[in-house]
Amino acid sequence: MAAACNGNSTTLGRRLVRLLLWWAALLPPAHAATPGPIDLHHAGWTTRDGAPAMAMTMAQTSDGWLWFGGPNGLFRFDGARFERYADLVLPANSISILSAQPAGDLWIGYRFGGLSRLTQGKLRSYDEHDGLPRSVSVWGIEPDASGRMWAATPRGMFYLDGERWHAAEADWGLTRSTYKTLMRDRHGVLWVQGDDGIATLAPGASRFVRVPRQSGVGVVAEVPDGSVWSWDGQNNRLNRLTAPADGVAPRRWQLHGEVGAVLFDRAGNLWAGRQDGVEYHTARGTAVTGPQQGLTGGAVTALLEDREGNVWVTTANGVDRFRAKRLTRIPVTEHPGRLPIAADSQGGMWAGRTHLERQEHGNFAASPLWPAAASYWTDQIHCAYLDPDGVLWLGGFGGLWRKDGERVSRVALPDGLNAVQFSAIARDRQGRLWISLLLFGIFRQDEHGSWTRMDGSNGLPEAPARAMAPGPGGDLWLAYPRNRVVRQSGQGWRVYGPADGVQLGAVLAIHARGDHVWAGGENGLARRQGERFITVTGNDGQTFSGVNTMVELANGDLWINAVSGLFRLPAAEIATLLNTPGYRLRYERIDSLDGLEGTAPFLAPTPTLARATNGYLWVTTTTGLFRFDPAGHAARPAPPVIIRKLGAAGQLRPAVPGTRLPPGSGSLQIEYTAMALGMPERVRFRYRMDGVDTRWQEAGRRRTAYYSNLDAGSYHFQVQAANEAGEWDKGVSTLDFEIEPTVTQTWWFKCLCALAVLAACWLAYRLRLRRMTAQLTARMQERLDERERIARELHDTLLQSVQGLILHVHAAAMRLPEPEPARELIEQALQRADDVLHEGRDRVRDLRSNDHCEQDLAEVLAAAACRAQPPGAMPMRLRVEGTVRALHPAAQEEVLAIAREAIVNAYRHAQATLIETQVIYSARELRLVVRDNGGGIPAEVLDSGEREDHWGMPGIRERAKRLKARLQVRSEPGAGTEWVLTLPGRVAYADQLKRRKSPG
DSSP, rough: HHHHHHHHHHHHHHHHHHHHHHHHHSSOOOOOOOOBBBOOOOEEEEETOOSSSSEEEEOTTTTTTTTEEEEEEEEEEEESEEEOOOOSSSSSSSEEEEOOOOTTEEEEEEESSSSSETTTTTTEEOGGTTOTTTTTOEEEEOTTSOOOOOEETEEEEEEEEOOOEEEEEEEGGOOSOEEEEEOOOOOSSSSEEEEEEEEEEEEEEEOOOEEEETTTTEEEEEOTTTTTTEEEEETEEEOOOSOOOGGGOOOOOOSSSSOOOOETTSSEEEEEEEEEEEEEEEEEEEEEEEEEGSSOSSOOOEEEEEESSSSEOSSSEEEEEEEOOSSSSEEOSSSSOOOOEOSSSSOOETTOOOOOOOOOGGGGEHHHHHHHSHHHHHEEEEEEEOTSSSSSSEEETEEEEETTTEEEEOOOOTTTTOOEEEEEEOOTTTOOOOEETTTEEEEEOOOOOOEOTTTTTTOSSSOOEEEEOOOGGOEEEEHHHTTTEEETTEEEEEEEEEGTTTOOEEEOOOETTEEEEEEEETTTEEETTTTTTEEEEEEOOOOOSSSSEEEOOOTTTTTETTTTTEEEEEEHHHHHHHHOOOOOOOOEEEEETOOOOOOOOSSBBBOEEEOOSSSSSSEEEESSSEOOOOTSSSOOOOOOEEEEEEEEETEEEEOTTTEEETTTOEEEEEEEEOOOOOGGOOOOEEEEEETTTTSSSEEETTTTEEESSOOOOEEEEEEEEETTTOBOSOOEEEEEEEOOOOOGSSSSHHHHHHHHHHHHHHHHHHHHHHHHHHHHHHHHHHHHHHHHHHHHHHHIIIHHHHHHHHHHHHHHHTTTTOOOOHHHHHHHHHHHHHHHHHHHHHHHHHOOOOHHHTHHHHHHHHHHHHHHOTTTTOOOOOESSOOOOOHHHHHHHHHHHHHHHHHHHHHTOOOOOOOEEEEESSSSEEEEEEEEEEEEOOHHHHHHHHOOOOOHHHHHHHHHHTTTTTTEEEEEEETEEEEEEEEEEHBBBBBHHHHHHHTO
């Protein structure tokens, strides 16, 4: 009863507070509220970042470059780097106006006269020689509906006819006064504003028509609703010149004080640049950002909205960018790091004990559930839970509250528990309430309101659960430390641990939708598949650690609020993960670039991520409460890549297809960029070089590719960019270039090197050959000398002694009478001794080299064949081809021995009836062929190379080896035998040996 009274009094108090607030809103304000800072994502670049100072004008060309002009020259920006334009030399350095045209031209007007047109890297400049007045500033450049280019100057309007400028005065309905602003609206009407007012040139018209209302010398601008406005700088007022299109109700804008620049963005909001900062006027009110709020400087000089919707501001010290945030910060009075959230049924949200209700223009009204207590701890809420019946449960140090409709009541805790800290609240399939209290455990309330302690019983661990969530079929899922997840079902309790894939450390969050069950912990994220959990990993190794809360949307996307960030896991990637073991899914990360500040609280409160009934997601971080539409953001298309420069470090040149780099450009860098002005930090690159890279090289945010040790030749370079969702551009930017060879890389130098190597090899071969020939010659000469010495010794000793012995025996025989029988025997012995003496002399003659030189090889072979021929055998046939040349005695002796052995074998073993010997003399070699028609050499003898106890064939091979000659034998049973001996000419011929020997 007391709880009910307390709830009624609280409701009455809330209604009274709302009535007072409504009454206060009807009263006139005592003074104007101070505008707050602009609630857009703000980034600034100063001169230390390379940005130009005091840029007076901006333009964006069709290729995406953002250009800045001012007294310091021309600059451009790709979203990541500022650079002074130095590809071409401009005729002047002080720039007054930039105008970008759809065809890609950039028109440049100069403060001290003249203008230029920059088209695809070519510059065409105009001055007094082309019809423009001398030393007169150009303040505006714009084409009319027919494409005729106009220029506004202090000396009147000028138009370009062909290649010459002409003054437009009386014939065009204009006067020779000062003109500063040109603007062409969506209907093709050209607006011109000067000291004497505003005039318009309709499409097809030949004269300007003055606008009746005079509006000073300020700026003309078109609003998205179709109306045209003019800022009257002299009178500090904003004038609407035309009505909105299609009957749209006009908006009323008010500007006061000195304004230097005016811009209407695509949403119809008004931007005004002042000396002390920039103003942002919307239907919600006015916001201001100046140097104190982070603007790079005062004295705003120019405003521009690019094609992505970013608003650019130039100041005295640099350049600033404002763009819409994906997340909107919701102001709260309670500490955001201790603020659990839960959705109501009308699109609002409960944040702690405060209800946030959306009002007009996107504002939210905050209504506390009960007035603030004197004790901070009493008001602190740790856990919020909205059950299936729409009942809100809030748990904190002050106790447990239940809100059902407009009724708020306090629920008694288990006996003896006060100042508790909640970690989870949930209801099971029977509608019973479960609470998990840190330090005290898990309790369940029955239908009578009594509490029962559950941990340590019924299979539950003896510890409080870090999270609880109703699951499919009425199951209740609980998350515990030490890699444990528990499911309560009709069959009892089921504990999942490391063996079931739970490798999360302390499990801090559990989420179930349909049959999808997710578990998140200090070490990452896992998804239930069957009776196991599978770990989820991002494509870059992201583990999604420190999960606090998860929400799965109807489209299957999973949102995670974790210490490591706020993430979205697309449904398609999740499906691929479940069907592909080990798959690393792509994901989207929300961070400060999207307007999110801080990270998810690690332990408390819970939950910190909730989906409102209108589809918006709310998220609590350590620094604030934020709201965003998960379906209201589409990833920007991946920007195309521009390959800008290439060359060695410090020697970069424009990247023109077909560029020929000088010799020695082996170490190379290639600069590229992508025009992403709003969020360049999310753009990633990859590149590869055909013939060098086997796969794409991931470069991340780096906009330079580096190569080293490149050889001379032609190369094909490719580069791609990816958007923030990781989607790669369908097109590939390419660059073909060539590195010219150094002297050592030319084909003719390589050929010369190859020839030099071949020559060196040939020379080494010749030297080796000469050395071996000299050694062979020396050995042969030694043999000849030894043979001659033996011949002399035999002649001088043995033969002479035998001759003397014969003479003595002959003298003794002569003393015997002739009829004496002994004399006849002695004479027969003397005849035999003469034969031995003649044979000995023949052998001595054979040992004498001088004797061999007297006969050629053919004669010696014929004589040897005759001696080897058996009685009755056919004589050997001898054929000689080529010019007969004298052989080296040692070589001739070895050749003769080989031939004699072959002939003897043919007569003796092969029983040949026909033997033919062929001697072929050529310049390079001597060839000896001995063939017969005998029975041939047995196969086993031919394979082994010798006959047992016979040494003819081994002797032939040994002699050929000593000569360094090539020996071939071909024999078939019954088909005869052929011996072929090939002896190099340098070894065989006596004249070649003499020539080789003579230099030494």
